[in-house]
Amino acid sequence: MTRRWRLLLSAVAIAALLWLLLAAAERALALAQRFEALPAYLQWTLGLALLAFAVAAAAIGVWLLKPRRRRVPVPPPSREAIESRIQQLQATGANTAQLSGELGELDRRHHSGRLYVAVYGEVSTGKSSLINALAPQATRPTDARAGTTRAVSHHDGILPDGRSLTLADVPGSQEVDGEARQTLARDEALRSHAVIYVCAGDLNRRQAEELHALAEVGKPLLLVLNKTDQWTPDELAALITHLRQQAGDSVDAVLATCAGGEEHFRRERADGTIEHVRRARTPQIAALTQALLEIADTGAVALEPGREQAVLSQLHQATGTLEVKVRSEQAEAIVSRYARRAVVGALAAIAPGSDLVIQGALATAMARELATLYQVRLSDLEIEAFLKQARLTLRTSTSLVLAIAGNALKAFPGLGTLGGGMVHAVAYALIFDSMGKALAATLAERQQLDQDTAAAHLRAMLGAAGPGRLKRLAALTREALAEPRDEPPPQLEDRRQP
Numbered sequence: 001m002t003r004r005w006r007l008l009l010s011a012v013a014i015a016a017l018l019w020l021l022l023a024a025a026e027r028a029l030a031l032a033q034r035f036e037a038l039p040a041y042l043q044w045t046l047g048l049a050l051l052a053f054a055v056a057a058a059a060i061g062v063w064l065l066k067p068r069r070r071r072v073p074v075p076p077p078s079r080e081a082i083e084s085r086i087q088q089l090q091a092t093g094a095n096t097a098q099l100s101g102e103l104g105e106l107d108r109r110h111h112s113g114r115l116y117v118a119v120y121g122e123v124s125t126g127k128s129s130l131i132n133a134l135a136p137q138a139t140r141p142t143d144a145r146a147g148t149t150r151a152v153s154h155h156d157g158i159l160p161d162g163r164s165l166t167l168a169d170v171p172g173s174q175e176v177d178g179e180a181r182q183t184l185a186r187d188e189a190l191r192s193h194a195v196i197y198v199c200a201g202d203l204n205r206r207q208a209e210e211l212h213a214l215a216e217v218g219k220p221l222l223l224v225l226n227k228t229d230q231w232t233p234d235e236l237a238a239l240i241t242h243l244r245q246q247a248g249d250s251v252d253a254v255l256a257t258c259a260g261g262e263e264h265f266r267r268e269r270a271d272g273t274i275e276h277v278r279r280a281r282t283p284q285i286a287a288l289t290q291a292l293l294e295i296a297d298t299g300a301v302a303l304e305p306g307r308e309q310a311v312l313s314q315l316h317q318a319t320g321t322l323e324v325k326v327r328s329e330q331a332e333a334i335v336s337r338y339a340r341r342a343v344v345g346a347l348a349a350i351a352p353g354s355d356l357v358i359q360g361a362l363a364t365a366m367a368r369e370l371a372t373l374y375q376v377r378l379s380d381l382e383i384e385a386f387l388k389q390a391r392l393t394l395r396t397s398t399s400l401v402l403a404i405a406g407n408a409l410k411a412f413p414g415l416g417t418l419g420g421g422m423v424h425a426v427a428y429a430l431i432f433d434s435m436g437k438a439l440a441a442t443l444a445e446r447q448q449l450d451q452d453t454a455a456a457h458l459r460a461m462l463g464a465a466g467p468g469r470l471k472r473l474a475a476l477t478r479e480a481l482a483e484p485r486d487e488p489p490p491q492l493e494d495r496r497q498p
């Protein structure tokens with residue numbers, strides 16, 4: 001398009017705009033004149049309506065443009081909150097030794113006022129030698145912790161300025177392997193004020209990964225190149241540069257040390273004979289000591305809040321995991337108890353061959369207990385709705401349920417001889433087991449009784465006929481029948497159903 005055409009088009013566009021503006025102005029004037037001509041009461045009504053409209057539009061505009069308030073971050077878990085959760089778990093008989101141990105260790109380190117540094121690295125990079133050089137006072141591991149960190153040893157030392165230091169020797173992935181080591185290594189990093197990663201050359205892929213994982217923990221992190229005696233000064237300079245590139249900004253410093261090993265050399269004696277000497281190399285760790293002094297200057301006290309938060313977050317997670325496990329065990333116990341009662345009720349009151357009927361009173365009581373366990377409020381209506389659904393589901397899957405019950409009986413042939421009601425008894429065990437598990441799963445997932453979720457779980461559970469489950473149901477039935485029956489069988493509800 002030429003310049004002239006463009007000018008012409010712009011001129012036309014401007015003229016059109018002007019014409020539009022003029023038209024709008026004329027219209028506004030006409031409206032104003034008509035407004036003037038209106039009687040006063042109409043002027044007021046219209047004026048107020050227009051004002052209300054303008055205010056509403058402005059309010060909507062402000063609401064749309066207002067910057068959204070950021071979500072308030074979840075407060076970090078407090079020590080007290082975690083302790084009380086652990087106590088509650090303990091009251092249920094759960095094994096909380098590891099959690100309490102961690103909390104105890106948190107306090108112990110807090111009160112010790114020492115600087116805790118965890119030393120990582122692959123086997124044979126010289127971790128132990130480095131720790132010996134840093135803490136020659138520690139003759140043997142001063143590890144007081146039992147249990148989880150058996151593989152991590154702690155060594156007490158003193159920094160040149162007199163401050164005390166504890167070094168944790170964390171085994172490399174070739175020394176202790178697998179997930180257990182990963183957990184153990186990460187937990188020790190969480191418990192520390194600072195972290196040292198030792199290598200003896202370029203980082204291979206696994207080392208680089210571990211270094212970056214340690215950086216995520218967020219503690220001051222030193223990368224130490226040990227065994228510097230093995231390189232010429234030029235090689236050493238190149239190596240350090242390369243390590244700095246590999247580590248990027250995940251480490252606070254890259255340092256070089258020589259921690260030990262033996263040196264061999266020949267020496268001429270006074271009588272002119274040659275002597276072969278082997279002796280332990282004098283460690284050269286000044287750069288590392290200096291870096292640790294600087295970290296210590298920040299002070300164990302200044303680093304302590306970060307350390308505590310790291311341990312507490314980890315404890316918060318571990319406690320949560322145990323809570324979920326304990327609750328699901330408790331749910332299972334509740335469900336088994338009701339399934340047993342349903343078996344007893346079935347034998348007492350249901351004729352063999354009759355329809356399967358859900359024993360409503362029992363099912364309601366089970367739903368209530370599960371709701372209390374999961375701390376979910378359930379209304380009678382919600383329970384009723386669930387039972388109604390369950391009855392419908394059961395109607396369409398009666399033959400499936402009876403077939404599964406029959407198979408369970410085959411797994412325990414002795415039960416079959418107890419009479420024709422047996423298939424029904426096992427069927428009731430299956431029904432209550434399925435309803436209970438469906439409810440528990442729904443309450444755990446949704447924190448409410450979502451009917452669709454519960455129905456889906458129930459259908460899945462009614463059809464789940466693995467050999468383990470069949471055996472368990474048959475055993476449960478047998479136990480239920482063997483129990484002395486001192487309470488009267490539960491009342492069955494009316495057969496007439498909606």
Ligand SMILES: Nc1nc2c(ncn2[C@@H]2O[C@H](COP(=O)(O)OP(=O)(O)O)[C@@H](O)[C@H]2O)c(=O)[nH]1
Nearest residue numbers: 123124125126127128129226227258259260261
């Ligand atoms: N040449 C040399 N050898 C070292 C140095 N540091 C440690 N070593 C040797 O390397 C081997 C492994 O050391 P060690 O401290 O047990 O390593 P760890 O497996 O990481 O604990 C030992 O034989 C040490 O004597 C060093 O700076 N130079």
Ligand SMILES: [Mg+2]
Nearest residue numbers: 124127128169
């Ligand atoms: Mg070692």
